[in-house]
Amino acid sequence: xxxxxxxxxxxxxPADIVxxxxxxxxxxxxxxxxxxxxxxxxxELSKYKYDKSKVTILATTEVITTAESPTKAIRTKKDSSMVxxxxxxxxxxxxxxxxxxxxxxxxxxxxxxxxxxxxIDRPALGSTYPILGSGxxxxxxxxxxxDVKPGNLLEFAYMGSIYMKEVxxxxxxxxxxxxxxxxxxxxxxxxxxAYPLLENSGQKKLINFVGNVEGRDVPFGEADVIVCDGLxxxxxxxxxxxxxxxxxxxxxQKFMTNVKTKLAAVMLGKQMGEMKKEFDYSEYGGAPxxxxxxxxxxxxxxxxxxxxxxGIISALPYIEKDVVGTITxxxxxxxxxxxxxxxxxxxxxxxxxxxx
Numbered sequence: 001x002x003x004x005x006x007x008x009x010x011x012x013x014p015a016d017i018v019x020x021x022x023x024x025x026x027x028x029x030x031x032x033x034x035x036x037x038x039x040x041x042x043x044e045l046s047k048y049k050y051d052k053s054k055v056t057i058l059a060t061t062e063v064i065t066t067a068e069s070p071t072k073a074i075r076t077k078k079d080s081s082m083v084x085x086x087x088x089x090x091x092x093x094x095x096x097x098x099x100x101x102x103x104x105x106x107x108x109x110x111x112x113x114x115x116x117x118x119x120i121d122r123p124a125l126g127s128t129y130p131i132l133g134s135g136x137x138x139x140x141x142x143x144x145x146x147d148v149k150p151g152n153l154l155e156f157a158y159m160g161s162i163y164m165k166e167v168x169x170x171x172x173x174x175x176x177x178x179x180x181x182x183x184x185x186x187x188x189x190x191x192x193x194a195y196p197l198l199e200n201s202g203q204k205k206l207i208n209f210v211g212n213v214e215g216r217d218v219p220f221g222e223a224d225v226i227v228c229d230g231l232x233x234x235x236x237x238x239x240x241x242x243x244x245x246x247x248x249x250x251x252x253q254k255f256m257t258n259v260k261t262k263l264a265a266v267m268l269g270k271q272m273g274e275m276k277k278e279f280d281y282s283e284y285g286g287a288p289x290x291x292x293x294x295x296x297x298x299x300x301x302x303x304x305x306x307x308x309x310x311g312i313i314s315a316l317p318y319i320e321k322d323v324v325g326t327i328t329x330x331x332x333x334x335x336x337x338x339x340x341x342x343x344x345x346x347x348x349x350x351x352x353x354x355x356x
Contacts, residue, residue, distance in 0.1 A: 001319060002094040003312060004085040007036030008063045009101020011302045017100065018044035020308020025054045027313060033058050033094065035081040060084045066301070070104030074112055082106065086113040089294045095319045098286060098311055100299040107144050110292040117324065119331035122152045123291030125230070125298060126160055127237060128168075131221040138164045138173075139226045142287060143234035150194035151338045153177065153227055157198055158334055159290035159327055160225035161207045166321035167288075167314075175202070176213030176223025178232055186212060190229075193341075198227070200337050206330070286311035288318060290327070295319055 005021050007014045014036055021032045022045070031054055034041050038059035045055065062080040064073040074083060082101055086109045088094040099106050107123065110116075116123055127142035140160035145152065157175045164173040177198055179187040184195050195212070202209030213222045218236060228236070255261045286297035295318045299311040317323075 001030040001096075001316075002033060003030055004033045004035055004058065004088050004094045004097045005308075005312070006081045006085055006097070006099035006101050007034040007041050007057075008060075008081040009099040010299065011100075012304065013100065014040050014044050016303060016305045017308055019048070019305035020303070020312070021055055022048045022050045023305060023309040024312040025050055027309070028316070030054070030316070031056065032312065033085075033088070035060050035085040035088075036063075037061075037081075058084060058088065064102050064105045066102050068102065068105065070102060070108040071112070073102070073105050074108045082109055083113060086110070086294075086296070089296075090114045096295040096297065096315060098297040098299055098308075098315065100301055100303045100308070103143065103298055103301075106296065106298055107289060110289050110296050114296070115293050117291055117293055117328050117331060119335055120155055120159075120291040120327070122148065122155065123289055124152075124156045124159065125233075125287055126163055126290050127233070127287040129218070129226060129237070129240070132219055134221050136168065137218075137221065137224050137226055138168065139228070139233050139236060140290065141228065141230040141233050142237055143230045144289070145230040148190065148229040150190055150197055151334075153190075153194040153229070154197045154201060154334055154337065155291065157207050157209070157225060157227045158201065158330070160227065162323055162326050163288055163290060163318070164225050166323050166326070167317040170224050172208050173224035174210045174222075175207045175225045175227060176210050176218075178215065178218065178226060178228035178236070179212035180214065182212045182214060184212070197337060197341055200341065201334070204333070204337070206333060206337075286315055288315070288323075293324060293328075295324060 007017050018041055021034055025032055033056050035058040038057055041057050060079050060081045062077040064077055064080045064082050077083060082099055082105060085097045089097045090113055110123060122145050124141035125144040126138050126140045129137045129139045131137050138160050140156040161173050161175055164170045179191050198209045201207050210223055218226055286299045289296045297315045300307060
């Protein structure tokens with residue numbers, strides 16, 4: 001297996017990206033290719049002892065920054081670490097691409113360089129989401145699509161279920177649709193129309209749909225796959241992250257009040273560290289861009305070396321279990337469900353017109 005890593009993407013590139021690659025190479029047999037400025041990456045690699053047959057360089061001359069227009073950057077910077085890396089995957093010279101760089105550019109590259117799975121209208125970003133005391137869920141979409149159609153939410157549910165099952169090891173992941181109430185008739189027209197699609201898919205055993213999920217129930221694990229549009233998903237992620245940091249900051253202030261509380265802080269140091277890690281969704285590896293013809297993983301922009309290592313290793317089942325192949329194979333079933341609902345809606349409208 002050959003994995004391409006964007007050596008120039010992210011706040012801590014190339015230092016932490018290179019170190020993460022070296023760390024990952026010591027825990028697996030697969031080759032890691034770091035794409036980017038050859039001189040900079042070679043300088044970083046010279047700091048470590050590693051198997052030179054397992055960590056190599058793909059020399060590129062351009063970098064896509066976070067400030068650039070995603071689509072324009074992908075189309076004009078053909079020799080960037082991101083575009084060259086994805087091109088290698090598209091051409092079959094590598095099996096997966098990971099980047100901590102510009103999220104929009106990574107999504108645009110996935111669509112324009114590699115291409116969408118036939119039948120998938122909108123690729124989506126799936127982000128691991130910490131569930132208090134009980135592991136993680138997968139939030140789909142986490143920011144790629146602010147505007148969606150009901151059928152897109154069905155796609156998100158299905159792709160998220162497969163990834164959760166095959167990569168994260170949840171046998172029968174529960175799918176919940178984020179809404180402002182649990183009743184089927186709640187929410188916007190898009191959510192109301194999406195509900196029967198998901199319900200029908202659940203009846204056909206394509207997903208394990210458990211209904212609507214309110215925002216307050218998301219952190220408590222009401223669903224293993226949390227389905228929503230990218231705007232709502234990104235707000236959930238950022239709000240959770242901000243709230244967690246606020247709580248931890250407040251606790252730290254309280255523990256620094258006097259000698260007794262400082263002693264308590266020392267005694268609870270390990271537990272506080274575990275709590276911080278549990279809240280941090282970026283600790284659980286990378287976020288897949290689902291719906292693309294090849295595996296692409298978005299690593300957190302401020303990823304440390306250990307997070308890069310975790311992102312690489314935790315994503316290996318994405319390739320090994322052929323998640324892309326499974327999604328591709330069953331897309332027709334999703335389209336059949338959409339067509340079935342359209343026919344039912346048309347029939348109901350005709351009945352209403354006749355009765356009126």
